[in-house]
Amino acid sequence: MEISERKKKILAAVVDEYIANAEPVGSKLIAEKAGLHVSSATIRNELAELTALGYLEQPHTSAGRVPTAQGYRLYVNELMERHKLSMEETAEINRSLNVKVQQLDKLMQDVGRIAADMTNYPALAMAAQAPETIRRFDIIYVDANTFIIVALLGSSKVKNKLVHLPFSVDQSTIQKLSTVFNASFTGVTEEQITPVLISSTERAVGDTMGLVAAIAGFALEILSESRGAQGVLAGGAKLLQLPEFRDPDKAHHLMDYLSDTAHLADLSAVGSFGSDVKVLIGPENVAEELRDSSVVLAKYDAGDGMQGVIGVVGPTRMDYSTVAAKLSYIADSLSKALAGGKTDALPGFGKLMIKDQN
Amino acid sequence: MEISERKKKILAAVVDEYIANAEPVGSKLIAEKAGLHVSSATIRNELAELTALGYLEQPHTSAGRVPTAQGYRLYVNELMERHKLSMEETAEINRSLNVKVQQLDKLMQDVGRIAADMTNYPALAMAAQAPETIRRFDIIYVDANTFIIVALLGSSKVKNKLVHLPFSVDQSTIQKLSTVFNASFTGVTEEQITPVLISSTERAVGDTMGLVAAIAGFALEILSESRGAQGVLAGGAKLLQLPEFRDPDKAHHLMDYLSDTAHLADLSAVGSFGSDVKVLIGPENVAEELRDSSVVLAKYDAGDGMQGVIGVVGPTRMDYSTVAAKLSYIADSLSKALAGGKTDALPGFGKLMIKDQN
DNA sequence: GCTGGCACTCTCATCTATCGAGTGCTAATT
DNA sequence: AATTAGCACTCGATAGATGAGAGTGCCAGC
Numbered sequence A, B: 001m002e003i004s005e006r007k008k009k010i011l012a013a014v015v016d017e018y019i020a021n022a023e024p025v026g027s028k029l030i031a032e033k034a035g036l037h038v039s040s041a042t043i044r045n046e047l048a049e050l051t052a053l054g055y056l057e058q059p060h061t062s063a064g065r066v067p068t069a070q071g072y073r074l075y076v077n078e079l080m081e082r083h084k085l086s087m088e089e090t091a092e093i094n095r096s097l098n099v100k101v102q103q104l105d106k107l108m109q110d111v112g113r114i115a116a117d118m119t120n121y122p123a124l125a126m127a128a129q130a131p132e133t134i135r136r137f138d139i140i141y142v143d144a145n146t147f148i149i150v151a152l153l154g155s156s157k158v159k160n161k162l163v164h165l166p167f168s169v170d171q172s173t174i175q176k177l178s179t180v181f182n183a184s185f186t187g188v189t190e191e192q193i194t195p196v197l198i199s200s201t202e203r204a205v206g207d208t209m210g211l212v213a214a215i216a217g218f219a220l221e222i223l224s225e226s227r228g229a230q231g232v233l234a235g236g237a238k239l240l241q242l243p244e245f246r247d248p249d250k251a252h253h254l255m256d257y258l259s260d261t262a263h264l265a266d267l268s269a270v271g272s273f274g275s276d277v278k279v280l281i282g283p284e285n286v287a288e289e290l291r292d293s294s295v296v297l298a299k300y301d302a303g304d305g306m307q308g309v310i311g312v313v314g315p316t317r318m319d320y321s322t323v324a325a326k327l328s329y330i331a332d333s334l335s336k337a338l339a340g341g342k343t344d345a346l347p348g349f350g351k352l353m354i355k356d357q358n
Numbered sequence C: 001g002c003t004g005g006c007a008c009t010c011t012c013a014t015c016t017a018t019c020g021a022g023t024g025c026t027a028a029t030t
Numbered sequence D: 001a002a003t004t005a006g007c008a009c010t011c012g013a014t015a016g017a018t019g020a021g022a023g024t025g026c027c028a029g030c
Helices: A005-021 A027-033 A040-052 A069-079 A087-097 A104-119 A171-184 A195-205 A211-225 A236-241 A248-258 A261-268 A320-340 B005-021 B027-033 B040-053 B069-079 B087-097 B104-119 B171-184 B195-205 B211-225 B236-241 B248-258 B261-268 B320-340
Strands: A123-129 A134-143 A146-153 A158-164 A230-234 A277-281 A293-301 A306-315 B123-129 B134-143 B146-153 B158-164 B230-234 B277-281 B293-301 B306-315
Touching: A005 A027, A005 A040, A005 A069, A027 A040, A069 A277, A069 A320, A087 A104, A087 A320, A104 A123, A104 A230, A104 A306, A104 A320, A123 A261, A134 A171, A134 A211, A134 B134, A134 B146, A146 A211, A146 B134, A146 B146, A146 B158, A158 A211, A158 B146, A158 B158, A171 A195, A171 A211, A195 A211, A230 A261, A236 A248, A236 B236, A236 B248, A248 A261, A248 B236, A248 B248, A261 A293, A261 A306, A277 A320, A293 A320, A306 A320, B005 B027, B005 B040, B005 B069, B027 B040, B069 B277, B069 B320, B087 B104, B087 B320, B104 B123, B104 B230, B104 B306, B104 B320, B123 B261, B134 B171, B134 B211, B146 B211, B158 B211, B171 B195, B171 B211, B195 B211, B230 B261, B236 B248, B248 B261, B261 B293, B261 B306, B277 B320, B293 B320, B306 B320
Parallel strands: none
Antiparallel strands: A123 A230, A123 A306, A134 A146, A146 A158, A277 A293, A293 A306, B123 B230, B123 B306, B134 B146, B146 B158, B277 B293, B293 B306
16 A cells, blocks of 8 residues: 555654654644644644554554654655765765775774764674685795795785794795795685695605695685684764663663674675665564664675675664765775775875765 | 771671672671671771771761772772682683684784673773884785785784785896895884985885885884784673663763773773782772773783783772682783794694693 | 660652643534 | 544653661660
């Protein structure tokens, strides 16, 4: 059943009002605020119908109306005005985001913080890495019992490890190891590092007291560790400002849930989302703990098979329009920045700049 | 003025009781629980004197007594029994701590989490790096416009950077750069990288389109970035379980403060502490926000000039004895682990194990 | 110096009365 | 048929009022 234009207007007004004040909204207020020139009695009739249709509900008989999840859903899908970021807002995001390229996890921490600060809700930032390959493999001789392993990965990240040995090796051995590894470990994925590969490499080098196996182990370690997703939560304290979390138990419940990285990963793994921003309202969330909260997620692309998600968690009464706009903008900027400046810029050869989108 | 033995016993009883239940404690309870065989009336007289001396206070006439900061201080300094960790407790810590050597920031996140979980208070973990030097400097040629810079630092950490160039260089140039840098940038500190050093290096290599300056810039960047302290907060949600933070505003206030890394750094920079554990009670904290909370800090030593602090934040009514014991144990274990396994172990050449201390 | 006894104080929980926002319904109006 | 004014009704929130209970301070007696 299609609901009338006027009902939609009324619903939108209720949602807007409730988002702003967190208090059940009554017919009189709507009559004044929404641009419809009808009396509160008329509004009451409409409200009654919207309630019957499941878009609104009453906390108790003589209180105003509050949107249901279904109501929010309709609002998000059709009713809400797409918030246009003001110059100040974009400027502020740009200013914060204009960070130099840095360690991935550090970056995520920053991005999470920015999202939290901009939206005033707790925010999460995740990054997931597509399976890696080794693009290049070098071994640097330091001294008789020390060398450094350096691996350049498919995603242009570089991993390294310093190794002390309980015995000595001479420089030529390291040299040889380096050459052989560079030849045989180029382009390999995690699965391709098999006992077979290892023993063939071993034969190529000649015996080296198990060094080959050990170094191969390191390669395996890098590849497997870069597979995992990582994530952070920022601005958790912001929950406590919201009237719906004045109850410390509720707040604690949710916070506890959110402070587990694994849960964050679940959250942002919500299938593939087509559009740029995804909104999960109340009961649409799978996790019990989020049943009366909403989540807004935006995807970003970091190039080289790196996928990331930033998101915000708040009460169902969330300012979807603004939040969505901001997240989407941050995600976009991030994608551009990471794609463009992926390779760490060497100072003097151009710094990462986030282009102004206006 | 020296207070009597009996008063001390009574004070200790009050503190213990208050720590356990967060409720003002009355004379009757003390008369029963503390091993003194006197009536509640006697206790009342003593309590009155302790109150006059400033060790206790009453929320209002006719409530029980609550320790003041001064009372806690005496308790911590003289009265409290040093908590002995049980087998289960040490076992649990060991189990959690038995993590493989990993990225420093990842490690701190883990340690913070462990401290928070073990004590049930929000915990912080910090690490501060003493000024670094460059021990070795290599440049690896990848292809005509790509190379990797690898620097081995004084603390045995290795930093690297992948560089794409907008123009080509041939392998021999890189080779030469590597040799020259390895010679002239060995052992340098941040301050020693001066324009003079850079231009002398430039002369040694011959002109290379500004590459020398750029690479030197990278060196500078590494050294300066490793100087900063970093820290994390874990288990912030645990605050909300405590009766003193049932007021969401209070909780919010403190949490907000704690979620700023800069504040954490301040906190753990509390001068040099001689003993292994330092306790800051209520108003002894400099930060306004911590005036009615307490902080327990333990220092650990990560070898190679790395200093770290782990700490716990809670109400003044904190279980100092247990918390101090646990933190101290964690810090100790951490020191041992990091000193021993500092160099990343290569799989197969011995893994980091935290020795059992029992 | 210790103790039992007692009057006093102050908080907290419970209860009641009242207020007011907002509803639903009906009857009148357009 | 839709809109509106009017009105009785509901129900949460707020403010006092009341009583119970915990704990104190002090005094007189041992």
